[in-house]
Amino acid sequence: MDEMDYEIDLMEMLRVLARRGWQIAAFVVICMVVAYFVSSNMTKIYRVTTVIMVRSDSAVMSIPFLQDAAGPSSGDMRNYVESLKSRTLTEATLSRLGWLESSEEQKVRAWQNSLSVQQVQGTDIARLSVESNNPEKAAVFLNTLVEEFQERTQQMNQESAKAARDFIGQQLVISEERLKESENALLGYKETEGVVEPSAETKARIERLAGIEQLLSQTEVELQAADSEQQKLHEIAREIDPTLITSTTIVNNPLVQQQKSILAQLEIDLAAALEQYTENHPTVIGLRA
Structure with missing residues (x-):
């Protein structure tokens, strides 16, 4: 048998495709219709994004000898990122909105997992995103989360400032007592040794x-x-x-x-x-x- 008998003519293939063309077109149309109905019935997921800037507590960090006493640096963005993603803040946000009737672990975990927090490299800016099938609800949740975070951060800064004032007040009392002791000791030395200041x-x-x-x-x-x-x-x-x-x-x-x-x-x-x-x-x- 000649090898040429096994060769397929290109024109023959085109003729075959032409005879089956209506079947191919019908298959494509059916796939498009199915994809449309499937996508229409799927739940749409929306992403809501906001950006915040976190400033360090200048009341404490501006005092050099209180930086170590204040603990870890309040300007460390990693601490803020973890705080924004924490379960405590998510639960407090849901409770503030009235969306949490009781300790619903699944709801808290769902909102926590939908929240994404990323630090903009080299800055004190954090980008927050929430994914939800309800864009209005996601926006309300994200705005409330930021407000809750701001209030908590402000409260922490006030407590740090109060601690700094108390510490400075204690040190002033101690320094004043030491100064009085030094003045009394100097006066006693002058009286004992007969030291007279020049006129x-x-x-x-x-x-x-x-x-x-x-x-x-x-x-x-x-x-x-x-x-x-x-x-x-x-x-x-x-x-x-x-x-x-x-x-x-x-x-x-x-x-x-x-x-x-x-x-x-x-x-x-x-x-x-x-x-x-x-x-x-x-x-x-x-x-x-």
Whole structure:
């Protein structure tokens, strides 16, 4: 038998399909009708979504030494996500809406399973979604859930703030007692050792003496600079014109004039110091040095 006898002609296949075309079309129409009736009778599921932003408790977290005492960070979004998905919050929401007549475990679990909470990565925003065959009911449930969560979070923040105030109040009382003890101990030490605080006049004299010593040190540095400048002027004068009178240049030098003014001020300060102190007083000795 020739192999060509087993080959199927393409035109023959098309003729076969043409003869069965009405059957194929009928089958497709029947499938479409069945799919329509099945989808029409199926329960429609709606998804309701909302977005919330959770802020940390600034009353406690703004105080550095209370961050550890307040427990885990209230700004941790993972804690909030778990709280939103908790059975306790779902049951409280249903009770608030009046949809929970008694402890209906199945209803609570059904709403809890229909709830989806996801954190937007890198932010303090959470996306909440609820799936239900009743979109209005799902929206009411989701809004009430958010309100319940806000009230609970606000209550927790108020309790944290109250705890922070109480803690600060206790620490203030303790610090005040310690401060009084320290003041009494310091007063007792002064009375025992005979320590007397300097008067305002003595403090002023000490400050004046310190200022004079600082001015004296500054003057010595400037005098050294003037001597160096004087030597340079002598060298320049010799190189330019030997007939120049260097003394005139030195006298007219602004730096030398400034040093003379400082020396005059020191003489005035020395005269004023001699009126108040003796010859052996450190202030007088320092001015004459």
